[in-house]
Amino acid sequence: MVDRQDVLGLPLAKPLDEADIQGFAAALRGELISPEDDRYGAARVVFNAMVDRRPAFIVRCAGVADVMRGVEFARSHDLPLSIRGGGHSVAGKAVCEGGLMLDLSPMKGLRVDPTRRVAEAQAGLTLGEFDHETQAFGLATTLGVVSVTGIAGLTLGGGLGWLNGLHGLACDNLISADVVTAEGRLLRATEEENEDLFWGIRGGGGNFGVVTSFAYRLHPVGKVLAGGLSYPLSEAHEVLSFYHEFARGCPDELSTTASLGVSPEGEGVISVSVCYCGPLDEGERVLGPLREFGSPLADNIESMAYTTLQSAPDAGFPPGRRHYWKSSYLKELSEEAIEVMAEYVSEMPSPATGVGLQQMHGAASRVDPTATAFPHRDEHYDFLILSQWGEPAESERNVEWTRSLFGAMEPFFEGGVYVNNLGDEGEDRVREAYGANYERLLALKGKYDPTNLFRLNQNIKPPSETASSPVS
């Protein structure tokens, strides 16, 4: 008798019994952790303490074979499947309820080839671990700005960091990736091989498979001229207007951020942070007008190791906090927009919260919006309200404040949202995140994951699912 088959031609799901589970555990090199295990509590934790889900199984993958077996096991038993890289996403979709969580964080292999300037990195690495290895050779690539973030989720969504002006996004620096597909097969994706998949994983998130390793192009990065200037919140108009003009004119070597928040002393404060990654004397000249502007409360811009810069904000994001983020893109910083931000920040319910503008420009913005799946190629700011607090009882107040500020800022947005900043915000927002590339991503989903096995992400529903759902 022939088994019934799904659209991939694979046998249809069968119910799970104890022998299946034992067989699965025995077939793994890594650990299979179930709820009775002492390690379960820690293994299911992700960065955002608002997320509290209990998978039926957690596989701590030791290598590619474990990933392939995990994918096969989830598919053949119809289990929800979540993929954890660094576990740092605020949406928290790395952990699932009642299904199989494939935890890639034990996979931390990394090989730097200093001659070819390439790093081959497994998907469980954090940014800090990656930078540590590549900086030993005076090399780096664009990643994010907090060292405990995972390279996997960050790169698959785009990856915006201090080197974006000179070297583009993290995904722009990908040379290849190894991807385990919904069929449990390992594919190599490059510009020449499975090039449609390679296009899709550079901005399309985890929709098409599990990436087990990435090869990145590296660049010489020595000491950088970096740090920040701070000003009282009462000077928001002068400071942010000047900042905007300065940022607009800055060279590729310089990338900037601005944020509004509360100082450790409890005062409203604006911070402008910078990283100049070219010759330091030229950096001093370029930064001159910014450092000479107004009367900053502090100026701690200095030459520093790139790894020092990359871990500088870590203390501001300790584990165990609750997070609720809302985000979009801003092209202009009008008087009115500055007014709204300053007013809301002066009434922030949590002193740990910040409102940030992360500059995207130069090489990152010159890539054609359809060249990779990441569509938001422009000279603009990734505008982000990063609300964080400790106590569950404070959740409602913080969420409400965040939504209210986001609503007040909406008239100023350019539209779109960075997929890695999205929470659970509904299908329209997911479409906004994939922008002009959505239709092409939809077709790709139909090819590589027609049954939507990889659905616990900012999900692109395959045509088979969208066809049957009512249009709202």
Ligand SMILES: Cc1cc2nc3c(=O)[nH]c(=O)nc-3n(C[C@H](O)[C@H](O)[C@H](O)COP(=O)(O)OP(=O)(O)OC[C@H]3O[C@@H](n4cnc5c(N)ncnc54)[C@H](O)[C@@H]3O)c2cc1C
């Ligand atoms: C404090 C903080 C600072 C941040 N700063 C930046 C920044 O400067 N720049 C920036 O670009 N982003 C930044 N981010 C956002 C960051 O890019 C996302 O949170 C990203 O998802 C983190 O990746 P991760 O692997 O740690 O997350 P995870 O939570 O492990 O994964 C997120 C999702 O990615 C998918 N995924 C993860 N690994 C794989 C894999 N191997 N294969 C297939 N799919 C996978 C899954 O769908 C998963 O749900 C920041 C986030 C935080 C919390």
